Amino acid sequence: MTWKQLVLAAALAIAIPLARADVINGESAPDFTLTDINGQTHTLASYQGKMVILEWINHGCPFVANQYGTGTMQALQKEARDNGIVWLSICSTAPEKPDYLTPAQWQTTAQEKGGSADAILIDPDGTVGRLYGAKTTPHMYIIQQDGTLLYQGAIDDTPSTRPQDIPTAKNYVRAALGDIAAGRPIQTPLTKPYGCSVKYP
Amino acid sequence: MRYVLSFLLIFALSTARAASVRDQYVEAELIAQNTSIQPGESFWVGVKLTMDGNWHTYWINPGDSGLGTAITWDLPEGFTAGPIEWPYPHAIPIPPLVNYGYESEVLLLTQITPPPSLADEKIALRAKVDWLMCDELCIPGKAALSLSLPVSASTPVVDPVHSATFESAFAALPVDSTGWDTTATPSGQNIELRVTLPEGWRTGQTNVYFFADVENIIEPSAAQQSEWNNDTLRIALTRAATAEELPARLTGVLVAESSWSSQREAMAVFIDAPLSARTASVPTASTTPGKAAMTVPVALLFAFLGGLILNLMPCVFPVLSLKIVHLVEQARETQQSATKHAFVFTAGVLVSMWALAAILLVLRKSGATVGWAFQLSNPAFVLALTILFLLIALNMFGVFEIGVALTRAGSAAQDRKGLAGSFFSGLLTTIAGAPCAGPFLGGVIGYALSQPTGMALLAFTAMGVGTAAPYALLSTNPKLLKALPKPGPWMETMKQFMAFPMLATAGWFASIYAKLHGGADVILRIMIAFVLVGAAAWIFGKWTALHRRVDIRWIARIAAIAVLAFAIKIALKKSDLVIEKWSAAKVAELRKTNQPILVDFTAEWCAICQVNKRVALQNPDVIAKLKEKGVTLLVADWTDQNAEVTVGLAEFGRAAVPFYVLYGRSPAEDPKILPELLTPGLLLEELDNLR
Numbered sequence: 001m002t003w004k005q006l007v008l009a010a011a012l013a014i015a016i017p018l019a020r021a022d023v024i025n026g027e028s029a030p031d032f033t034l035t036d037i038n039g040q041t042h043t044l045a046s047y048q049g050k051m052v053i054l055e056w057i058n059h060g061c062p063f064v065a066n067q068y069g070t071g072t073m074q075a076l077q078k079e080a081r082d083n084g085i086v087w088l089s090i091c092s093t094a095p096e097k098p099d100y101l102t103p104a105q106w107q108t109t110a111q112e113k114g115g116s117a118d119a120i121l122i123d124p125d126g127t128v129g130r131l132y133g134a135k136t137t138p139h140m141y142i143i144q145q146d147g148t149l150l151y152q153g154a155i156d157d158t159p160s161t162r163p164q165d166i167p168t169a170k171n172y173v174r175a176a177l178g179d180i181a182a183g184r185p186i187q188t189p190l191t192k193p194y195g196c197s198v199k200y201p
Numbered sequence: 202m203r204y205v206l207s208f209l210l211i212f213a214l215s216t217a218r219a220a221s222v223r224d225q226y227v228e229a230e231l232i233a234q235n236t237s238i239q240p241g242e243s244f245w246v247g248v249k250l251t252m253d254g255n256w257h258t259y260w261i262n263p264g265d266s267g268l269g270t271a272i273t274w275d276l277p278e279g280f281t282a283g284p285i286e287w288p289y290p291h292a293i294p295i296p297p298l299v300n301y302g303y304e305s306e307v308l309l310l311t312q313i314t315p316p317p318s319l320a321d322e323k324i325a326l327r328a329k330v331d332w333l334m335c336d337e338l339c340i341p342g343k344a345a346l347s348l349s350l351p352v353s354a355s356t357p358v359v360d361p362v363h364s365a366t367f368e369s370a371f372a373a374l375p376v377d378s379t380g381w382d383t384t385a386t387p388s389g390q391n392i393e394l395r396v397t398l399p400e401g402w403r404t405g406q407t408n409v410y411f412f413a414d415v416e417n418i419i420e421p422s423a424a425q426q427s428e429w430n431n432d433t434l435r436i437a438l439t440r441a442a443t444a445e446e447l448p449a450r451l452t453g454v455l456v457a458e459s460s461w462s463s464q465r466e467a468m469a470v471f472i473d474a475p476l477s478a479r480t481a482s483v484p485t486a487s488t489t490p491g492k493a494a495m496t497v498p499v500a501l502l503f504a505f506l507g508g509l510i511l512n513l514m515p516c517v518f519p520v521l522s523l524k525i526v527h528l529v530e531q532a533r534e535t536q537q538s539a540t541k542h543a544f545v546f547t548a549g550v551l552v553s554m555w556a557l558a559a560i561l562l563v564l565r566k567s568g569a570t571v572g573w574a575f576q577l578s579n580p581a582f583v584l585a586l587t588i589l590f591l592l593i594a595l596n597m598f599g600v601f602e603i604g605v606a607l608t609r610a611g612s613a614a615q616d617r618k619g620l621a622g623s624f625f626s627g628l629l630t631t632i633a634g635a636p637c638a639g640p641f642l643g644g645v646i647g648y649a650l651s652q653p654t655g656m657a658l659l660a661f662t663a664m665g666v667g668t669a670a671p672y673a674l675l676s677t678n679p680k681l682l683k684a685l686p687k688p689g690p691w692m693e694t695m696k697q698f699m700a701f702p703m704l705a706t707a708g709w710f711a712s713i714y715a716k717l718h719g720g721a722d723v724i725l726r727i728m729i730a731f732v733l734v735g736a737a738a739w740i741f742g743k744w745t746a747l748h749r750r751v752d753i754r755w756i757a758r759i760a761a762i763a764v765l766a767f768a769i770k771i772a773l774k775k776s777d778l779v780i781e782k783w784s785a786a787k788v789a790e791l792r793k794t795n796q797p798i799l800v801d802f803t804a805e806w807c808a809i810c811q812v813n814k815r816v817a818l819q820n821p822d823v824i825a826k827l828k829e830k831g832v833t834l835l836v837a838d839w840t841d842q843n844a845e846v847t848v849g850l851a852e853f854g855r856a857a858v859p860f861y862v863l864y865g866r867s868p869a870e871d872p873k874i875l876p877e878l879l880t881p882g883l884l885l886e887e888l889d890n891l892r
Binding site: 050051083099130136144152153190194195 | 268297444879
């Protein structure tokens with residue numbers, strides 16, 4: 001084995017885990033900078049010291065619509081806010097897709113839907129979505145005060161667009177927050193997200 | 202007359218399409234294969250979904266996104282419906298995702314079994330269908346379908362209207378892979394599916410694709426590499442990134458471009474393969490591995506390389522350089538002795554690797570998200586490492602020696618001591634290496650932890666062997682040993698020089714400790730502790746030497762330990778917050794004198810309590826505010842779940858920590874319960890609101 005091969009192998013040894021998942025629980029959630037629907041700039045790093053929830057969102061998606069139509073997501077947002085958790089909704093829908101909302105349309109939609117997200121961030125080129133490997137709307141991430149990723153995956157355990165399924169669904173995010181609050185390890189820290197595909201460009 | 206005609210026309214059309222319902226871009230229809238029902242004889246019906254343009258609906262496993270179509274049957278008494286028999290799906294790419302489903306048209310087949318006797322002349326079958334249709338948009342669709350069929354005792358006749366639809370649906374149903382030898386072997390983030398076809402089946406198919414019928418096992422968006430070797434096909438699948446545990450069997454459908462069977466049309470076969478982690482028995486001699494498959498040997502090679510690289514880490518390198526110094530000394534000894542040392546050193550590395558693996562695996566089992574260097578989140582452990590590295594540096598500077606008393610106690614004892622030293626430096630290599638290598642080796646560890654226990658242990662072993670390899674190689678090779686420079690005064694110089702990276706490592710650990718432990722004067726306390734550790738080492742070195750009197754040596758040992766203990770005590774001390782221990786009596790006493798109280802129900806094992814403590818309770822602004830408002834902070838420590846605190850919690854209807862209660866000045870006022878997650882802002886606000 002030559003030195004070149006050795007260096008290559010070493011590089012591969014580092015690259016393997018990178019290929020496994022876009023972001024890994026227990027590791028640092030990658031920083032990003034995005035503009036919200038009101039033109040304000042937000043960076044993840046500026047929320048250091050606070051727990052942060054990321055929610056991939058697209059109101060044109062029936063799975064998201066079911067969460068908001070039943071007030072489920074808004075209730076979770078309120079609980080998070082009451083506990084001092086920062087909630088960032090991220091929209092990675094590309095401008096050429098039918099679900100795309102301009103910032104002005106977003107402002108109206110956000111008003112209609114209610115909820116208490118700290119910001120709705122626009123990611124039209126999908127950079128941050130791809131950085132986090134966001135696959136679906138909704139796709140949820142919980143980030144600890146020190147920037148460590150704690151949870152990634154589905155909003156709940158019942159892939160459905162029907163309001164009647166909400167009461168019996170186990171909300172993974174709420175369960176994870178409960179586990180964190182009780183000082184337990186998160187019981188289900190990694191789940192397969194479900195929903196509509198993120199409408200990347 | 203015109204009206205009658207048009208009425209008749211509408212009537213005729215509506216009966217022919219009676220069961221067809223359109224919901225936006227998809228038309229749904231319930232159809233039967235036969236024109237009548239014979240009592241007791243099963244028959245096929247199907248829900249036909251016709252999709253507009255690029256709209257698609259989903260298979261039982263929708264892939265990366267979407268939702269499989271669901272049918273709820275409402276059948277007359279005595280009728281039973283089987284499960285949906287799904288025609289094989291198509292992979293629908295929606296970069297970067299891949300979905301599994303159907304475009305343009307699909308017939309979802311179901312077998313209905315009527316009771317042996319039927320009194321009615323006509324039977325109505327009803328089905329509620331829910332589907333998700335997506336193009337660039339996703340829309341949930343639903344339809345309530347019904348189909349009315351006459352009952353007849355004679356053998357049913359196939360309905361010519363739908364026969365073609367049923368024929369093509371049956372042709373698209375996967376067939377049983379009778380006689381196939383199928384196995385699935387996970388290795389790393391790959392799963393290799395291997396199928397061996399018996400006589401009568403076609404081999405050499407191209408564009409083979411495996412659809413797992415259960416979600417969250419195989420990554421739908423990952424490319425699948427397949428390779429034929431005679432009658433055996435190996436397909437390299439990628440394990441779903443979110444699949445933490447794998448089921449016992451891998452089930453699904455294997456689809457090819459042309460028929461699998463030489464007798465009939467069979468584009469898809471059912472696969473049901475045991476999904477077993479075979480760590481050692483992967484056949485490699487007769488077959489070539491799949492291109493993308495990460496085989497066990499390759500995985501172990503990477504682990505080995507990872508271990509090798511560990512040697513170059515800044516905090517391991519000095520340990521290794523020490524070993525080389527030993528080696529130079531040993532070069533004078535017999536080859537046998539050098540080999541023995543190499544083995545013991547390797548054993549030391551391996552034992553510590555296994556210990557680490559065991560801890561990580563146990564934590565993994567308990568569901569905790571752990572990573573390499575997890576031990577660095579424990580302040581006491583970090584402090585111990587800080588002091589250990591400081592002592593190593595001082596030892597290398599020559600401030601003190603360990604075991605000088607033994608040097609003249611005979612060669613056998615000296616040999617044992619030497620061997621113990623080799624073992625210890627093996628342990629030290631892992632302990633010291635772990636934190637430094639975190640970001641670098643983390644991936645290899647992450648990989649190992651994603652494996653079944655046996656494979657994980659094997660990976661850790663490979664890593665340990667990798668770490669010990671250079672030293673072992675050097676020690677067991679007489680030629681290399683001879684190539685080493687001759688022992689001399691340069692060794693002492695090198696040893697002293699290598700003390701500096703050790704000091705740097707100690708400094709680095711100290712900075713971690715400062716972060717973990719917190720507090721404004723933590724740096725000062727660490728520095729004082731460092732000076733005291735230095736003093737302890739100096740006392741030990743100066744007065745335990747052999748030329749001292751025995752009683753002096755003992756006093757010096759005790760003094761050195763006492764100074765060291767004092768150093769640790771100073772480093773561990775927390776002085777930021779004047780806190781008192783909680784008790785129900787204490788609360789009552791303070792309330793009587795109208796003093797505000799903040800009660801912190803906490804426990805050492807409660808991670809969020811520690812986070813709150815560091816982030817909020819020890820925030821300098823919060824501390825200042827607590828002092829300003831004259832609030833007494835009472836800590837109710839529930840680490841041992843003692844009865845008194847349990848009762849205290851129960852008074853608020855709680856049985857868990859963290860829990861925070863803020864009492865105002867007035868005893869008449871109810872205490873305020875604070876959120877479980879504290880922030881400095883929230884605490885400051887609450888404290889400001891205190892009356």
